[in-house]
Amino acid sequence: MDDTEDTLTPLHPNHVKLMRVIALLVAVPFVIASLVLEVSRVLPVGFFVVPVVLVAAFLVIRVPLRRYHARGYDMGGDRLRVVRGILFHSDTVVPFGRIQHIDVDQGPLQRFYGLATLTVHTAGTHNASVHLPGLANEDAAAMRETIRAHIRRETI
Amino acid sequence: MQSGTPQHTHVLGFAVKAVQGMQNAIVPMAAAYFSMSDQPWAIFAALGIGALIGLLSAGMSYLGWRRLTYTVGAEDIRVESGILSRAARSVPYERIQDVSIEQGLIPRMFGLVQVKFETGAGGKDDLALSFLSEGEGERLREVIKARKDDADAGVISAGAGQDIQDAMAERAAPEPAEVLFSMDEKRLVTFGLFEFSLAVFAVLAGLFQYAETFASVELWDPEFWESWLAGPGSWLSTLGPAAQILGLISGLVTLAIVGSATGLVRTVLRDWGFVLERTPKGFRRRRGLLTKTDVVMPERRVQAITMTTGFIRRRFGWHGLKFVSLAQDSGSASHDVAPFAKPVEIAPIARAAGFAIHPADGTHWHRGSRKFRFDSAVIELLFLCLIAAVVATALAISGKGSPFYALIIAALGLVLASRQMFLWRFDYNALDPNFLFIKRGWLAPKLEVASRVKLQSVEIARGPIAKWRGYATLRLGLAGGTLQLEGLPIDRARELRTAIVTSIGATDFSELGR
Known part of the structure; x- marks a missing residue:
C-alpha cells in the first residue's frame, strides 16, 4: 500500500536553507576557535583551519540536502505518514482517528522562511508527539484543518 | 462573548x-x-x-x-x-x-x-x-x-471526567458483582514463597554502613576480618574442613530461608484478601493487609494485557496477568489483576476484558529475523572480545596476572552470542483478526496481547545495520505502555503495519473506552 518512497511528498525547499542557516550558526564558533588557534601558531599552518572548515562545509552544504531528501510525508485519506532519517531511518504512520491534538509551531527563523512545524499528539507512549517540520505555513494550517475535520466527521 | x-x-x-x-x-x-x-x-x-x-x-x-x-x-x-x-x-x-x-x-x-x-x-x-x-x-x-x-452524541460516555483510580470508591449499596479471581491463604503462601527476595540484605547492608560510620568498624576491609580471625575469631580456623563446609551450607540455607520469608511477608502485606470482581462499572480489585486498596477500572480502558511468569514458578504452571491502561497503579503503569494463577484461571479474566491469550484458529506464529539474532550475537561477541583484549593488555603490562585470564571474558562473549542465536527459537509474533500477540523469552516467557484497534500509531525504525541486513523494529503506540517488536524481517513489519493501520482507521479514538 503506502510503503513505497515515491508516493511521499517532499518538504518545502526553504527547509534546506533553514537547516543550512542553523548548521552555519553551529559551525561559526568552531571556525572562529580554529582561526584563533591558527593565529597562536602552536602547530603548522592549516593544521586546525583546514579540517574544521572542511567539516563545517560538509555539515552546512551537504548534510542538510541529504536530510531534506530523506524526509517526506504522505497525507492519506485517513492517516498521516512521516518518514525521516539518513542513518537511523524511521517511518511512522499515525491514523487521524488516533490524533489527540494538533500543534502548528513557528520559530523566528521558520517565520522568516514562511515555514511551520506540524505536530500531532497521540495517546501512545511511543510516538506521543510526531513532528513534521519544513512545511509551508499555509500547508501546515491546511493539513491541520483536514485532520481536524476528519476527527469531527469520524465522531459523528 | x-x-x-x-x-x-x-x-x-x-x-x-x-x-x-x-x-x-x-x-x-x-x-x-x-x-x-x-x-x-x-x-x-x-x-x-x-x-x-x-x-x-x-x-x-x-x-x-x-x-x-x-x-x-x-x-x-x-x-x-x-x-x-x-x-x-x-x-x-x-x-x-x-x-x-x-x-x-x-x-x-x-x-x-x-x-x-x-x-x-x-x-x-x-x-x-x-x-x-x-x-x-x-x-x-x-x-x-x-x-x-x-x-459525543451517539457515543456512550464512559463516565468521562471520572478518574479510574477512584480508590476506596464509596459504595453504600453492594452492587451485583461476579468474582473473577481471588486468592486464599494457601495460594498466597505459595505465591509468597516464589517471591524470593533478598531485599532484606540490602536493608542490612545499609544498616552496616551506619554501623561503620558510628562504630568505626570497617566491615568491607579485609584487614578487619584478618585481625578478627587472628584474635577473637580464631576458633573458626581451628575447626576442621568438614565443619567449615557445614558452616557454608548452613549459611546458604539461612540465606534461602531469609529470602523466602521476606518474599512471604511482602506478598502477604500487599496481596492479602486479593479479590478481583466484575461490576457494572468495570473491574474492581481489592487487596492489602495494612494498606487496603480498592481500584475500579472500566473494561473499555484496558489497552493491552501482559502474561508473565518466573523461571521456577513456570515449572509448577503459575503465571501472572496484568492489564495495561492509562491509569497508574501504585507507581507502575500496569494493573496486577491475577498475580499468581493457572492459565485456565487467566483465560476467563482476559476474556472478560475483551482479550484472548491464544490466537484464533488458523493464525500462524511468525518468528523474528534470523539475521537480527546473528548480528546481535556478532556485536555482543565483538564487544566482549574488545574488553578481553583491553584486560589482556593491562594484565600483560602491569604483570599482576597472566593475560590468559582475559580468555574468561572472551568465553563469556561466546556464551552470550550462542544465547542470542538460541533465543531466536523463542521469539514469536502473531496477528489474528482482533489482536496482536508477542511471545518472547526462554526460561520465563512473556506474552503481550494488544488489541489491534486500541493502538495509536505504528512506526518502522531501522538503523544502518538493520537497513543493510533487511530487518526493522516495529514500534507501536500504546496508551499507558510500550510495545515493540525488535528484529522483524522488513516484509513482515510492513505486512503487520498495513494490517494494523487498516484496523485502526476503521475505529475512531472516541469510540474506544477512555
Whole structure:
C-alpha cells in the first residue's frame, strides 16, 4: 500500500536553507576557535583551519540536502505518514482517528522562511508527539484543518 | 462573548505571572546582597537587581499576555501564543476528557483560576489557560462540557471526567458483582514463597554502613576480618574442613530461608484478601493487609494485557496477568489483576476484558529475523572480545596476572552470542483478526496481547545495520505502555503495519473506552 518512497511528498525547499542557516550558526564558533588557534601558531599552518572548515562545509552544504531528501510525508485519506532519517531511518504512520491534538509551531527563523512545524499528539507512549517540520505555513494550517475535520466527521 | 472570536485571558493574569516571576528575583537579590555585604550600598544594589528582574518579568508577562489569545470555536478550542515564536494549538472537543479548574495561592488573591483541558495525550502535553476570572473559568467549563456532549452524541460516555483510580470508591449499596479471581491463604503462601527476595540484605547492608560510620568498624576491609580471625575469631580456623563446609551450607540455607520469608511477608502485606470482581462499572480489585486498596477500572480502558511468569514458578504452571491502561497503579503503569494463577484461571479474566491469550484458529506464529539474532550475537561477541583484549593488555603490562585470564571474558562473549542465536527459537509474533500477540523469552516467557484497534500509531525504525541486513523494529503506540517488536524481517513489519493501520482507521479514538 503506502510503503513505497515515491508516493511521499517532499518538504518545502526553504527547509534546506533553514537547516543550512542553523548548521552555519553551529559551525561559526568552531571556525572562529580554529582561526584563533591558527593565529597562536602552536602547530603548522592549516593544521586546525583546514579540517574544521572542511567539516563545517560538509555539515552546512551537504548534510542538510541529504536530510531534506530523506524526509517526506504522505497525507492519506485517513492517516498521516512521516518518514525521516539518513542513518537511523524511521517511518511512522499515525491514523487521524488516533490524533489527540494538533500543534502548528513557528520559530523566528521558520517565520522568516514562511515555514511551520506540524505536530500531532497521540495517546501512545511511543510516538506521543510526531513532528513534521519544513512545511509551508499555509500547508501546515491546511493539513491541520483536514485532520481536524476528519476527527469531527469520524465522531459523528 | 460569542464563539469564534479570539479572546484574551484576564488582564490581571499578567500581574499574577509578574508576582510569580518576582520569586525568581529573591535568590539573585540575596546573592547580590551577601557578595557585596562589606559595601554600605549593598542593600541598594540588591533592591536594584530585584526591581530590574521584577520589571523584566512584568514586561515579559505583559507581552506574553498581549500575544496569547484563545478561541472557543464550533469544533475545537484554539490557543495562539508566543512573543517571538508563534505556537498555535488546536484541541477538538471530542478529545477533551476532563476540564479541571485550579487555583493557586497568588491567583486566589486576584480571584483568578487556571483552566486545564486534559486530553489523555501520551506526552502529558495538555492545554492550560492561565489565568481567567473565576466566572469565565466556570462558564468555559460549562460551554466545553455542552459542546463535548454534542460531539459525543451517539457515543456512550464512559463516565468521562471520572478518574479510574477512584480508590476506596464509596459504595453504600453492594452492587451485583461476579468474582473473577481471588486468592486464599494457601495460594498466597505459595505465591509468597516464589517471591524470593533478598531485599532484606540490602536493608542490612545499609544498616552496616551506619554501623561503620558510628562504630568505626570497617566491615568491607579485609584487614578487619584478618585481625578478627587472628584474635577473637580464631576458633573458626581451628575447626576442621568438614565443619567449615557445614558452616557454608548452613549459611546458604539461612540465606534461602531469609529470602523466602521476606518474599512471604511482602506478598502477604500487599496481596492479602486479593479479590478481583466484575461490576457494572468495570473491574474492581481489592487487596492489602495494612494498606487496603480498592481500584475500579472500566473494561473499555484496558489497552493491552501482559502474561508473565518466573523461571521456577513456570515449572509448577503459575503465571501472572496484568492489564495495561492509562491509569497508574501504585507507581507502575500496569494493573496486577491475577498475580499468581493457572492459565485456565487467566483465560476467563482476559476474556472478560475483551482479550484472548491464544490466537484464533488458523493464525500462524511468525518468528523474528534470523539475521537480527546473528548480528546481535556478532556485536555482543565483538564487544566482549574488545574488553578481553583491553584486560589482556593491562594484565600483560602491569604483570599482576597472566593475560590468559582475559580468555574468561572472551568465553563469556561466546556464551552470550550462542544465547542470542538460541533465543531466536523463542521469539514469536502473531496477528489474528482482533489482536496482536508477542511471545518472547526462554526460561520465563512473556506474552503481550494488544488489541489491534486500541493502538495509536505504528512506526518502522531501522538503523544502518538493520537497513543493510533487511530487518526493522516495529514500534507501536500504546496508551499507558510500550510495545515493540525488535528484529522483524522488513516484509513482515510492513505486512503487520498495513494490517494494523487498516484496523485502526476503521475505529475512531472516541469510540474506544477512555
